[in-house]
Amino acid sequence: MNEITYAQAIKDAMSEEMRRDPKVFLLGEDIGAYGGAFGVTRGMLEEFGPDRIRDTPISEAAITGAAVGAAMTGMRPIMEIMFSDFITIAMDQLVNQAAKARYQFGGQVSVPMVLRAPEGSGTGAAAQHSQSIEAWILNVPGLKVVAPSTPADAKGLLKASIRDDNPVVFLEQKLLYRKKGPVPDGDVVIPLGKADVNRPGTDISIISYGRMMERCLQAAEELAKDGISAEVMDLRSLRPLDTEAIVSSAIKTGRVLIVHEACRFGGFGGEIAATICDSEAFFYLDAPVRRLAGKDVPIPYNKYLEAGIVPTTEAILAAARDLAK
Amino acid sequence: MTIPREKLEDMYRKMALTRAFEETAMRLFSLGKVHGTAHFCIGEEATGTGVCAGIQPQDLIYATHRGHGQSISKGMNVDRMMAEFLGKATGVCKGKGGCMHIADVSAGNLGANGIVGGGIPIAVGAALGTVMQKIDRVVVCFFGDGASNEGTFHESINLASVWKLPIVFACVNNCYGMSMKVTASMNITDIALRASSYGIPGMTVDGNDVLAVYAAAQEAREHASRNGPVLLVLNTYRIMGHSKSDSGAYRTKEEVEEWKRKDPLKRFVSTLLQQGLFTEAEIAGIDAEAAAVIEHAVAYAESSPEPSLDTVEQDVYA
Numbered sequence: 001m002n003e004i005t006y007a008q009a010i011k012d013a014m015s016e017e018m019r020r021d022p023k024v025f026l027l028g029e030d031i032g033a034y035g036g037a038f039g040v041t042r043g044m045l046e047e048f049g050p051d052r053i054r055d056t057p058i059s060e061a062a063i064t065g066a067a068v069g070a071a072m073t074g075m076r077p078i079m080e081i082m083f084s085d086f087i088t089i090a091m092d093q094l095v096n097q098a099a100k101a102r103y104q105f106g107g108q109v110s111v112p113m114v115l116r117a118p119e120g121s122g123t124g125a126a127a128q129h130s131q132s133i134e135a136w137i138l139n140v141p142g143l144k145v146v147a148p149s150t151p152a153d154a155k156g157l158l159k160a161s162i163r164d165d166n167p168v169v170f171l172e173q174k175l176l177y178r179k180k181g182p183v184p185d186g187d188v189v190i191p192l193g194k195a196d197v198n199r200p201g202t203d204i205s206i207i208s209y210g211r212m213m214e215r216c217l218q219a220a221e222e223l224a225k226d227g228i229s230a231e232v233m234d235l236r237s238l239r240p241l242d243t244e245a246i247v248s249s250a251i252k253t254g255r256v257l258i259v260h261e262a263c264r265f266g267g268f269g270g271e272i273a274a275t276i277c278d279s280e281a282f283f284y285l286d287a288p289v290r291r292l293a294g295k296d297v298p299i300p301y302n303k304y305l306e307a308g309i310v311p312t313t314e315a316i317l318a319a320a321r322d323l324a325k
Numbered sequence: 326m327t328i329p330r331e332k333l334e335d336m337y338r339k340m341a342l343t344r345a346f347e348e349t350a351m352r353l354f355s356l357g358k359v360h361g362t363a364h365f366c367i368g369e370e371a372t373g374t375g376v377c378a379g380i381q382p383q384d385l386i387y388a389t390h391r392g393h394g395q396s397i398s399k400g401m402n403v404d405r406m407m408a409e410f411l412g413k414a415t416g417v418c419k420g421k422g423g424c425m426h427i428a429d430v431s432a433g434n435l436g437a438n439g440i441v442g443g444g445i446p447i448a449v450g451a452a453l454g455t456v457m458q459k460i461d462r463v464v465v466c467f468f469g470d471g472a473s474n475e476g477t478f479h480e481s482i483n484l485a486s487v488w489k490l491p492i493v494f495a496c497v498n499n500c501y502g503m504s505m506k507v508t509a510s511m512n513i514t515d516i517a518l519r520a521s522s523y524g525i526p527g528m529t530v531d532g533n534d535v536l537a538v539y540a541a542a543q544e545a546r547e548h549a550s551r552n553g554p555v556l557l558v559l560n561t562y563r564i565m566g567h568s569k570s571d572s573g574a575y576r577t578k579e580e581v582e583e584w585k586r587k588d589p590l591k592r593f594v595s596t597l598l599q600q601g602l603f604t605e606a607e608i609a610g611i612d613a614e615a616a617a618v619i620e621h622a623v624a625y626a627e628s629s630p631e632p633s634l635d636t637v638e639q640d641v642y643a
């Protein structure tokens with residue numbers, strides 16, 4: 001067990017997979033000498049050389065298409081989009097090409113690629129560099145979506161994503177890059193599609209993922225002081241989704257609070273709520289399923305405004321207390 | 326050279342203001358007064374100033390993420406610009422945009438863009454609107470060498486050329502797109518060659534020579550207003566790091582030092598002095614005035630209120 005940062009865990013996963021499999025390579029903007037905009041790939045150019053750590057021109061559509069084509073013909077590319085916001089430029093290649101190839105060609109090909117991109121607000125980078133974009137991708141059959149909240153999950157899930165034979169969008173949490181956590185030694189692969197109950201409880205289920213996990217756990221700690229036992233679940237992988245874990249937790253507690261940073265309207269929280277309401281868990285609910293999410297606004301620059309639009313620990317706590325009444 | 330003295334003075338004032346703005350903004354950063362990032366244009370001042378001096382007041386510009394000089398040169402109020410940089414309610418975007426999204430529509434600056442290449446198609450649309458409404462004006466779209474590798478650049482120039490729109494594509498080639506050297510990002514040495522693919526003229530100028538940029542911009546504007554798009558490439562160099570998080574591992578100190586010697590402000594000053602157009606005292610006076618204007622802007626920004634959380638949903642309609 002080692003205490004390493006989220007960024008280091010991601011780098012370790014990629015480096016270990018690259019050592020294991022010569023077909024794995026990286027492409028993206030400023031991932032070489034610069035080490036990536038957030039320093040994640042720092043040092044990888046020195047170890048693997050420019051052939052496998054490929055700096056590209058600023059051309060997201062071409063980067064993505066090149067990953068798709070290389071994946072279809074035997075390679076296992078990991079591509080980086082510097083900020084998840086720029087995925088818009090990659091969208092055709094991702095949505096109409098990567099996601100569709102295997103199906104529309106009757107299973108003749110597969111597209112084993114990973115698209116890594118950091119998301120989230122909190123850095124003062126304003127409306128075009130701060131979004132949480134998972135809902136855009138989650139509505140596309142043919143794409144897997146992962147959003148880890150700890151260094152250990154980041155490493156294990158990235159390994160699984162790289163070994164997956166299908167396209168995976170791996171959403172890294174910008175504000176977690178420098179956070180440390182214990183990561184087990186060795187080749188630990190965490191399968192996609194399995195939620196993690198970080199904290200078991202009986203009175204209320206708080207379901208979240210990504211950066212908001214930390215706040216949900218803090219809120220749960222506070223709730224315990226009031227005698228409220230909160231179960232906190234980290235979905236980790238959003239598609240495939242661990243429906244079973246969600247439903248059984250809802251049955252157990254009868255009260256569910258869903259929390260995410262991404263904006264609320266059309267957000268993934270709605271899908272989780274519907275998953276519960278569509279299932280037998282509906283009959284066990286003691287209160288309506290609640291959602292706490294980012295405000296439906298472009299992310300503002302000013303730091304107070306920026307901090308004011310995402311769920312805070314206090315807001316999670318208040319909503320949970322209200323639900324548990 | 327028959328450039329009126331006031332014009333020369335105005336150009337030097339804009340360059341001096343830009344330099345003072347950038348140096349002050351960097352200082353505010355190191356004092357921990359800025360939440361966010363910034364992209365500085367030190368060493369590239371002649372591009373924004375020269376181009377904006379060569380166009381007309383009614384013309385529109387689209388600025389880049391490295392656009393402080395472009396905005397100042399287009400006549401932006403620096404108090405409200407500095408306030409925006411500090412995220413204040415009095416900022417030109419009410420503290421919502423920050424320095425990557427400086428816009429001042431009243432001054433003809435339709436906004437800086439945080440998406441590389443994101444402004445190019447929009448500028449084409451503005452040029453289209455100009456023609457359809459029969460307005461006498463030209464649109465200038467600033468973007469970088471790196472942006473010219475985005476699809477939007479190629480699609481936009483092609484569209485503007487078939488529609489013969491009044492637009493100048495002003496490419497600020499500062500030798501790098503973040504860490505990628507321009508020579509590694511494209512297989513040609515002169516970006517202006519790209520114009521020939523779209524059947525429009527391409528011009529290349531020394532982007533550290535403000536008078537050359539000014540003359541080229543005038544010529545490009547003239548052409549654009551009569552015959553359609555021009556690609557104007559301004560060769561310069563980014564002296565500072567890409568943004569606040571750049572360790573500079575991809576280039577040598579010698580290279581940066583070499584370009585520091587080509588400082589566009591010093592170069593302009595030596596021309597003005599050599600030709601006897603200005604005295605050293607007059608130049609020092611303009612420098613001092615620029616410093617005072619920026620100091621005032623900082624005081625204005627710092628004494629301005631933070632935006633209230635009530636404003637966070639203002640201008641949200643869906």
Ligand SMILES: Cc1ncc(C[n+]2csc(CCOP(=O)(O)OP(=O)(O)O)c2C)c(N)n1
Nearest residue numbers: 086391439440441469470471472501502503
């Ligand atoms: C679509 C998109 N891709 C990548 C980035 C990250 N990024 C911001 S500026 C920049 C370099 C741009 O280079 P260039 O166009 O030459 O402008 P310069 O920064 O040199 O002024 C990059 C890669 C971005 N903001 N938008």
Ligand SMILES: [Mg+2]
Nearest residue numbers: 469470501502
């Ligand atoms: Mg550049």
